[in-house]
Amino acid sequence: MSLSGVAAIAGIGATEFSKESGRSELQLSAEATLAALADAGLEASDVDGLTTFTMDSTAEIALARELGMGELRFFSRINYGGGAACGTVQQAAMAVATGVADVVVAYRGFNERSGHRFGQVQGAAAAQANTNGLDNAWTYPYGLSTPAATVAMQARRYMHEYGATSEDFGRVAVADRRHAATNPNAFFYEKPITLEDHQSSRMIADPLRLLDCCQESDGGVAIVVTSTERARDLKAGAVPIVAAAQGSAPDQFVMTSYFRDDLGIPEIGVVGRELWRQSGLSPDDIDTAVLYDHFTPYVLMQLEELGFCATGEAKDFIADGAIEIGGRLPLNTHGGQLGEAYIHGMNGIAEAVRQVRGTSVNQVAGARHVLVTAGTGVPTSGLILGT
Amino acid sequence: MSDLQERFDEIKARGYAEAREGADPVNEPMIRHWAEAIGDTNPRWQPGPDCEAPPAMAQVWTMPGLVAERPPGEPLWDTMVALDDAGYTSVLGTNCDQTYARTLRPGERVSISSRLDDVVGPKQTGVGEGYFVTTRNTWTVDGEEVATMLFRVLKFKPGTGRPTVDRTKLVRPMVNRDSAFFWEGTAAGELRIQKCNACGELRHPPGPVCPSCHAMDRGYVVASGRGAVHSFLEHHAPQVPGKQLPLTIALIELDEGVRMVGEVPAGVAIGDAMEVWFDRIDDELTLAQWRPVGTAPAEPEPEPASDLPVWELPITPTLVVSTALATRDFQDVHHDRDLAQSHGSKDIFLNILTTTGLVQRYVTDWSGPQTQVLSCALRLGAPAHPYDTLRFTGEIVSEDDGVTTIDVTGRVSLGNHVNARLEVRR
Incomplete structure (x- = not known):
């Protein structure tokens, strides 16, 4: 039995992306879900499954009540922050493939800028009465308590081992912002940056500069999943889920996997191997990718873990504009989370759908297979969408 | 020349202001309240026909009351108003040097006359940008000079100093x-x-x-406590509770093969040899931190041997409030914790008049009740908050011609609360 191609994304929807939505997180998720259902040509009453992030503040039943959905036969949540993004679609695909649900909506809505900001010290993460809280006892009391700082520790080691530089990280930001500049839905629409802008941006957690860090955003995104067969008959057609994977590596922690031999992100390697196994594809088959870019160093490390280049060679892989539109592997054509918005990776899945549909504002001609990843540094997930 | 400097010059040019008489004469009830609050049991301050006023009370007799209006033209007050207007709204006493010609007796009426001596600034200090304001004050009884005071305060702009970090507020x-x-x-x-x-x-x-x-x-x-830097970062933003930024945090690979995160000094590099040290935050928490091998900080300066018996005074809210009121000091920071905190303090704190009284009590408890305090010069440091302990030590500097010079240090957990030099005749 294989998951590959059985389920498809039939609809995508989003709110506007802003720094202050002015409405509740429940409303954001409801708006995004209605938009996604309208895109698919489905009604709320067609939905019988809901899935989201463990971190999401909107209960599945609250969203169902709000939109007058009927009976739900499937609901689930995925843990580990942004690592959940593609995992929610995997949940939906598995539910559809196994017949436990017909139409599943994966949603995420938050006021992550005007409300609880993830970039600030996450004191609550250290106060959780669970093993995650205990894990954080080894870092937070020393002041290592923001996402940027946790990544900076890995980035410094990566620079030391492979000779990558801050400019190499900056090239990711430049590519993202170039793509955002032509995306009217992006917060940084018409605001490209240069490498010099990146290099002169202030230090947040040395070696990470401000422009190495994604935005904080308000907004919501929803993805409608149903069987590929059914989706083909719907309004927007089918974007088949060619592969869907989750991954956690040995000695895994949330953002602080510092105690295993390699300070890298082997969990995304776990995801990659499973994506290639399910799909039968290889990196050469990928036309464009959306690599989770909450912090630029992780984009380089993902390229290596996923097999687009050898370990330590991502800086060379991206050096000549390869990840910009027109390059060998355009990345984050919507502008990524640095350029479009930080919707915990869900907006990246929507962009991958647009690339397969051929409707992206930065369309990669003839894109047939698009790889998407979720939050790195944490147990994570990935998708290959395609025709 | 700035407007501010012009105002200072104008106030200085006035010289001594017209003498202002205290609201009450020297009187036994106020002396008794003061002695109770300070805990000074010297029989000379007891009510009765031979009752004297403690020299440390010199300023008390002319303190403005709770609702008293400031008389126009008082130099210190006018200078404070000028600095308030310019945004220098916070105040911190730094020096209080008093001399005493004689003790006062109940019934005597004390007057004060002040002049602005100097205003120096703006200077960047630890607490913020500010001006050091020095006034000279003379107390008289029927024209006889009975005591003097050089008084220096730092008037500063709140929020312009080094951010004060309460280490105990860290994420636990x-x-x-x-x-x-x-x-x-x-x-x-x-x-x-x-x-x-x-x-x-x-x-x-x-x-x-x-x-x-x-x-x-x-x-x-x-563990052996030795290891090497495996990686590190320097955190600049955002603020982290309980930490001074920028903050360098490292991942240490211990000689035993495991890794631990800890704070390190700025400037480390991957591979640097490190050793552990233990950073006691409070009774509840001690953190293992790291420093380059061989950079152990000098041992804290040993407390000088005290010629006077060491005196440890637990600071309680009652002590702070009762002494503030017994010295007729109604500033909110000495009795109202909410307001003290709104002004940026951790809690209420001892006022200067009380520190003056405690220092003199410490010396005279040792030297005997008949001791005549001739002068008392205070340099003020860390605030003395409730639940801390004020630890006094004293060193005899010299004994000349019947005059003993004694240096007194009063320490609290935050550092030196007061360094004082007293001259006494025993």
């Missing part, structure tokens, strides 16, 4: 039965690494089961 570790041994170790000055008693494997972070052999029989070894 969650501790459970699987990790308690580690934190008990740091408190005891030991860096403990979990060890499987069955297979001997070392492990950090710890857990209840040995991942290698699944034994649930765990112990620990005490």
